[in-house]
Amino acid sequence: MEAVVSTQSTGEKYGYTHLSAGDLLRAERASGSADGDLIESHITGGTIVPVEITVKLIANAMKKVPNGKFLIDGFPRNEDNVKGWDEGMDGKVDLKFVLFYECEEEECLRRALGRNQGRSDDNVESFRKRIQTYVNSTMPIVNKFKGEGLLRSIDSSGDPDSVFILTQKCFGGASNEQ
Numbered sequence: 438m439e440a441v442v443s444t445q446s447t448g449e450k451y452g453y454t455h456l457s458a459g460d461l462l463r464a465e466r467a468s469g470s471a472d473g474d475l476i477e478s479h480i481t482g483g484t485i486v487p488v489e490i491t492v493k494l495i496a497n498a499m500k501k502v503p504n505g506k507f508l509i510d511g512f513p514r515n516e517d518n519v520k521g522w523d524e525g526m527d528g529k530v531d532l533k534f535v536l537f538y539e540c541e542e543e544e545c546l547r548r549a550l551g552r553n554q555g556r557s558d559d560n561v562e563s564f565r566k567r568i569q570t571y572v573n574s575t576m577p578i579v580n581k582f583k584g585e586g587l588l589r590s591i592d593s594s595g596d597p598d599s600v601f602i603l604t605q606k607c608f609g610g611a612s613n614e615q
Contacts (some may be wrong), residue, residue: 438615445544446601447508447604447605447608448508448600450508450509450605450608451508451607451608452504453478453506453507453508454502454506454507454508455507455508455510456495456498456499456507456508456509456510457510457511458494458495458509458510458511458512458611459510460513461491461494461495461498462486462490462494463476463480463556465490465494466480472490475487475490476490477557480556480557480563481557481558481559481563482563482566483558483563483564483565483566483567483568483569483570483593484566484570485514485517485518485570485574487517487572488517488518488520488521488522491518491521492514492518492521492525492526493525493564495509495512496525496526508536508567509516513578514571514574514575514578515570515572515574515575515577515578516574516577516578516581518578518592519581532587534587534588534607535579535587535589536588536589536591536604536607537582537588537589537590537591538591538600539577539590539591539592539593539594540592540593540594541594542568543562544594546561546564549564550564569574589607591603591604591607
């Protein structure tokens with residue numbers, strides 16, 4: 438399971454701008470845009486927002502940053518995301534590696550319910566739906582990236598400081614499997 442650990446801090450430490458797909462989607466939803474209701478239905482339903490929307494939001498955010506180095510958090514989530522990213526960003530991005538935070542399902546649920554951010558998807562029902570989406574849609578692309586030698590796995594079951602140390606090793610040129 439994926440867990441959010443100090444990805445913003447990691448990005449800053451290594452000169453990357455942190456872009457959270459989830460934060461971009463929630464901001465778009467809150468803006469009252471035409472896509473807002475669609476985004477909300479996917480977020481609360483535990484399903485994946487259409488790739489065209491997510492890639493557009495990420496690409497627009499990337500255009501606003503001059504340094505051109507990004508840590509994109511929470512994307513891609515399925516094969517359609519990978520294809521959409523490849524089509525929309527072909528020749529524009531040099532993918533270095535994919536970070537994969539591994540954590541047991543119950544620990545992820547505990548963390549999601551304990552973050553107190555008031556997110557519409559921070560409930561047991563939405564979480565369980567997200568887990569099914571993760572197993573069925575995300576794990577196949579995780580395995581794809583692993584097969585391509587791009588995956589850097591991190592055990593994120595520890596406390597944030599321990600996970601941050603493991604994450605830093607991925608940026609320091611450590612081997613692909615941590």
